Amino acid sequence: MRPVAAKNVERRIKMKRIKVIKFLAAAVVIFIVAAPVYMLVCSSVMAEDELALCYGSVIGDKEGLVKVSLLPAYPTIHWFKTLFLDTPEFFVMFWNSCLYTAGILTGQVLAGTPAAWAFAKWKSKKKKVLFGIYIVLMVMPFQVLMVSEYLVLHKLSLLDTPWAVILPGAFATLPIFIMARFFQTIPDSLLEAARIDGASELTIFLKIGIPLGKAGILSIIVIGFIEYWNAIEAPLTFLTNKALWTLSLYIPKINQQQAGNALAASVVMLKPAVLVFLAGRDYLEEGIAQSGLKG
Amino acid sequence: MVLESFGGRMKNRKLAVISSIFLGIMLLFTIISRVRNSWLVPNVSSVSPIKSRLNYEVSGTGTIDYDEISFLPVCEGLKVEQVFYQTGEWVEEGQDVIKYEKDSVEEALLRMEIEKQEYRLAAISMEGDYRELMGDKLKLIERKENVLEEILENNCAQTANATGYIEKMQVQARSVTDGSEVVDIVFGTAFTEGTVKTEYDSLLNVGDAMEVYAGNDTVVGEIAECSYDSGAGELTLMIKLPQGQYDYGTEAYFSFGVQSESYDLCVPNTALFQDAKGAYYVLAVEERNSILGNRLIAVRKEVDLLAQDNDYSAVKGEITRNDKVVYSWDREVYGDCPVRENK
Numbered sequence: 001m002r003p004v005a006a007k008n009v010e011r012r013i014k015m016k017r018i019k020v021i022k023f024l025a026a027a028v029v030i031f032i033v034a035a036p037v038y039m040l041v042c043s044s045v046m047a048e049d050e051l052a053l054c055y056g057s058v059i060g061d062k063e064g065l066v067k068v069s070l071l072p073a074y075p076t077i078h079w080f081k082t083l084f085l086d087t088p089e090f091f092v093m094f095w096n097s098c099l100y101t102a103g104i105l106t107g108q109v110l111a112g113t114p115a116a117w118a119f120a121k122w123k124s125k126k127k128k129v130l131f132g133i134y135i136v137l138m139v140m141p142f143q144v145l146m147v148s149e150y151l152v153l154h155k156l157s158l159l160d161t162p163w164a165v166i167l168p169g170a171f172a173t174l175p176i177f178i179m180a181r182f183f184q185t186i187p188d189s190l191l192e193a194a195r196i197d198g199a200s201e202l203t204i205f206l207k208i209g210i211p212l213g214k215a216g217i218l219s220i221i222v223i224g225f226i227e228y229w230n231a232i233e234a235p236l237t238f239l240t241n242k243a244l245w246t247l248s249l250y251i252p253k254i255n256q257q258q259a260g261n262a263l264a265a266s267v268v269m270l271k272p273a274v275l276v277f278l279a280g281r282d283y284l285e286e287g288i289a290q291s292g293l294k295g
Numbered sequence: 296m297v298l299e300s301f302g303g304r305m306k307n308r309k310l311a312v313i314s315s316i317f318l319g320i321m322l323l324f325t326i327i328s329r330v331r332n333s334w335l336v337p338n339v340s341s342v343s344p345i346k347s348r349l350n351y352e353v354s355g356t357g358t359i360d361y362d363e364i365s366f367l368p369v370c371e372g373l374k375v376e377q378v379f380y381q382t383g384e385w386v387e388e389g390q391d392v393i394k395y396e397k398d399s400v401e402e403a404l405l406r407m408e409i410e411k412q413e414y415r416l417a418a419i420s421m422e423g424d425y426r427e428l429m430g431d432k433l434k435l436i437e438r439k440e441n442v443l444e445e446i447l448e449n450n451c452a453q454t455a456n457a458t459g460y461i462e463k464m465q466v467q468a469r470s471v472t473d474g475s476e477v478v479d480i481v482f483g484t485a486f487t488e489g490t491v492k493t494e495y496d497s498l499l500n501v502g503d504a505m506e507v508y509a510g511n512d513t514v515v516g517e518i519a520e521c522s523y524d525s526g527a528g529e530l531t532l533m534i535k536l537p538q539g540q541y542d543y544g545t546e547a548y549f550s551f552g553v554q555s556e557s558y559d560l561c562v563p564n565t566a567l568f569q570d571a572k573g574a575y576y577v578l579a580v581e582e583r584n585s586i587l588g589n590r591l592i593a594v595r596k597e598v599d600l601l602a603q604d605n606d607y608s609a610v611k612g613e614i615t616r617n618d619k620v621v622y623s624w625d626r627e628v629y630g631d632c633p634v635r636e637n638k
Contacts, residue, residue, distance in 0.1 A: 084324045088332045089586035091325035243588045271317060279310045 037270070039068070044263040045075040051259050059259045079264035090250060090265055097247040100165045100235075101228045105221055107170020113217060116179030117209050121191065131180075138173040142233045153238055164238035165246075169228055175220035182216025183209060215283055222280030229273050332587075332633075337626035339593065339634045341580045341619035344560040349604040351498060354550035355489035355532065359509055359541045363483030365457040367392060368442050369466060371474030372406065374399035376451070378468045380461050383543060386480060391452035393466055393478070400447050407440045457482045460543035485536040486519060487547040490529040496521075498553040505534050505551040509541050516549065555602055558609030559616075566622040567600065567608045575600045575610070578628055579618040580636060587633075593621055595630030 043051065046069075054069050056062025083090055119131050137145075149168050150159070158164045186209065194204045210217070232248040239245060247269050250262075277284065374396040380386050411433060418429035446453050459482025466476045487507060491499075499521055507516040520533035534549050541547075568576050578593040585592075598612030614620065621628055628634060 085328055085331055088325070088328040091321065091328055092586050094321060095325065240584075242584050242586045245586060272314075275310055275314050275317065279307055279314075 040263060040266055040270075042069065042072055044079055044260070044267045045077065046072040046260065046263075047074055047076050047078065048257070048260055050074065051263075055259065079260035080268075082261055083264045083268065087261065087265075090247075090268075092243065093245055093247045093250050094268075096162075096244060097229060099162060100169070100231070100246060101225055103162065103166035104169035104172075104228045105224050107166060108172060108175045108220060108224055109217060111171055112175040112179060112220065113210065113213075114205065116176045116216075117183050117205050117213075119176065119180040120183030121186075121188070121209070134173045134176060138177055146233070146237055150237060159238055160241050160244065162244060165231070165234050168234065169224075169231075172224075175224060178220050178223070179213060179216045182213045182219075186212045215286055218280055219283035219286050222276055222284040225276045226273055226284075229276075335626070336633050336635050337624045337628050338637050339580065339621045339625075339628060340623040340637045341621050342563065342566070343619055344562050344610070344614055344616050346557060346559050346616070347561040347607060347609075348557050349555040349561065349602050349607055349609055351495060351553045351555065351604050352550050353491050353495045353499060353505075353553060354548065355491045356546055356548050357487035357489035357534070359485055359487055359536075359543055359545050359547050361459060361481035361483050361485050361543065363457075363459075363481065364462065365459070365480045365482060367453060367456060367478035367480065368439070369393075369472050369474060369476045369478055370403055370439050370443055371472055372399065372403050373472045375466055375468050375470050375472065378464065378466055380455075380464065382461050382464045384461050385540060386455040386459065386461055388456065388458045389454050391449075392455050392461075393453045395446060395451045395453070397447070397451045399471070400443055400451055404440065404443045404447065407436055407443065411436050411440070455480055459483070462543065481543055485539070485541040486533055487516070487536065487549060488531060488533045489547075489549060490524075490527075490531050492530065495553070496523060496530055498555065499530070499532065499551070503551065503553075505532075505549050507534060507536060507547050507549045509536065509547040510545055512541075514539065518551075555604075555609075558601060560598075560611060560614060561607040561609050562614075562620050563622040564603065564606060564608050566620040567598070567603075567610065575612075576630075577610070577614055577618075578621040578630065579614060580621060580634060585633075590633050591636055593628050593630065593632050593634045 043054070046054070050069070050073055052060050052062065054067045057064050058066055119127060119134075145168075153159050153164050153168075158167065190208060191204055194208055199207065230248055231246060235244070235246045235249055247265075250265050250269075375393060376396050377394040379391050379393065386392060414429050414433050414436065418426055418433070421429055442453075457480045459480040462479045462481045463477045466472060466478055487509070499518060501518050501521060503518045505516050505518060507514050514537055516534040516536045518532055519535040520531075522531045522533075523529075524531060532549070562577055566577050568578065570576065574597065576595050576597050579596050580591050581594045582589050583592045596613035596618070598610040598614060601609040601611060603609070621634065623637075624634075
């Protein structure tokens with residue numbers, strides 16, 4: 001029979017081993033996830049020659065494999081200088097992206113919140129059917145709805161206007177689904193109490209629903225921002241006027257001469273998404289958990 | 296908990312500040328890049344290609360010359376008293392040119408007579424070709440004799456036998472002639488001869504009028520002869536001048552305006568560019584939809600150069616008469632560069 005102390009030591013060692021394995025596994029995952037971002041940032045400060053040397057086989061005529069460089073040999077801010085001083089097109093697209101994202105998110109909050117409240121709290125026989133349709137629409141990818149959306153926008157003469165991107169995004173079904181899940185967590189007894197106190201349905205929605213469902217609203221803002229900031233299909237399909245294009249379309253063709261510029265643009269483009277993510281990380285996690293989305 | 300944490304945490308405040316700074320920087324650089332872009336866009340002037348003929352000025356220089364020449368016979372052993380005209384001077388027919396001393400003329404006449412007698416005696420004893428030769432000599436002496444007699448009759452002065460310019464005057468005053476001196480007068484129709492570029496070959500014809508600047512006068516001459524020298528690669532023109540007195544030997548500048556055949560697309564010479572490979576192109580201004588809105592872009596269009604004068608180039612290629620080609624600019628322009636058009 002082994003003494004208790006020896007058992008404890010053995011357990012501790014086992015725990016330590018598990019911790020180390022977990023740490024190593026996490027490190028590997030972090031490395032895999034962070035490597036593209038690290039390479040992006042590193043490459044954005046590389047000179048054209050070095051870019052050609054490292055990625056010439058992908059973006060140029062060079063043969064062979066990509067050469068991975070952990071640090072740039074001669075860091076330069078040339079591409080950022082060019083981007084910020086000589087590329088007004090980049091800023092046009094940046095502000096277009098800001099406009100569309102803000103418009104879509106505002107529309108989602110204004111239209112989606114009452115809709116989600118209705119789905120969550122109103123009692124109707126047809127509600128389930130309607131919600132089912134919403135869910136079906138939600139799982140449909142953009143490519144499926146693209147033609148019908150295009151035809152509708154064409155009929156409304158909205159093609160080649162900012163509304164062509166903003167309106168379909170503003171009335172997207174996913175935010176309603178997520179917010180409805182949040183609103184469903186509000187106890188009905190609380191609403192009943194408010195009704196007994198004489199509160200109207202609008203008052204209940206504004207005074208109880210929104211404050212308590214604020215986390216859901218914020219989570220759809222964070223999820224929506226990340227989705228629409230990087231949107232590429234809708235602007236590409238519904239906007240032919242280049243002056244209305246978004247930042248995602250700034251890098252249409254990467255070649256050796258433009259590679260540095262594209263990398264610098266990508267770094268700048270990454271920043272708002274990172275800031276929003278950092279600010280709303282908790283709500284993003286919660287939103288994902290509520291919606292059951294993964295990855 | 297969640298609601299409290301959203302706005303209350305320092306972290307989020309910092310993020311809000313960072314976001315604001317980021318947006319501020321983006322706004323600032325939006326303005327800077329637009330201003331810079333606007334500053335760097337070249338201002339250009341453009342024009343549509345026109346259907347036109349090209350105007351060539353065929354020009355060259357030559358010297359005034361005359362097509363006839365008359366030699367004044369000079370006998371040997373004459374003492375020259377005075378020479379009235381020098382090389383390059385205009386002389387009328389019958390005017391005294393050289394004056395000799397009377398004694399020397401008479402002596403020369405006497406010598407001629409003796410010589411004549413000697414040749415006659417020699418000719419008697421000769422036969423065949425030698426006799427004929429003697430005969431020719433006698434004729435020459437007789438001609439000289441006639442000249443001397445004319446001089447003697449004309450108060451010992453030799454007169455001009457044509458109206459024209461003294462081309463050569465080798466007789467000098469107070470010298471004794473040896474018979475080898477040349478005195479000649481050029482006369483007849485004045486002309487000038489010069490070379491021009493061979494590319495004008497097809498545009499010039501005998502009989503075409505041409506302006507000639509001779510001395511201080513401008514006259515209209517006529518092309519008398521066009522000859523192509525393949526060795527030198529030059530076209531030599533002989534231009535006949537109208538009747539008149541032109542300073543012999545002076546430089547004459549001639550020019551002739553000719554028009555080419557009609558070309559469909561003519562652009563100003565400054566609108567025609569040539570790349571390092573020698574290919575010709577023009578930059579046409581086209582409105583294109585770009586990220587910065589509708590912008591004017593200088594689009595490179597390949598052309599072939601057909602002909603060129605001092606102002607215009609006839610071309611054919613990717614342009615039409617509806618295009619507007621860049622012909623002046625305040626900054627460097629190149630293919631696909633944005634431009635601003637001068638109104």
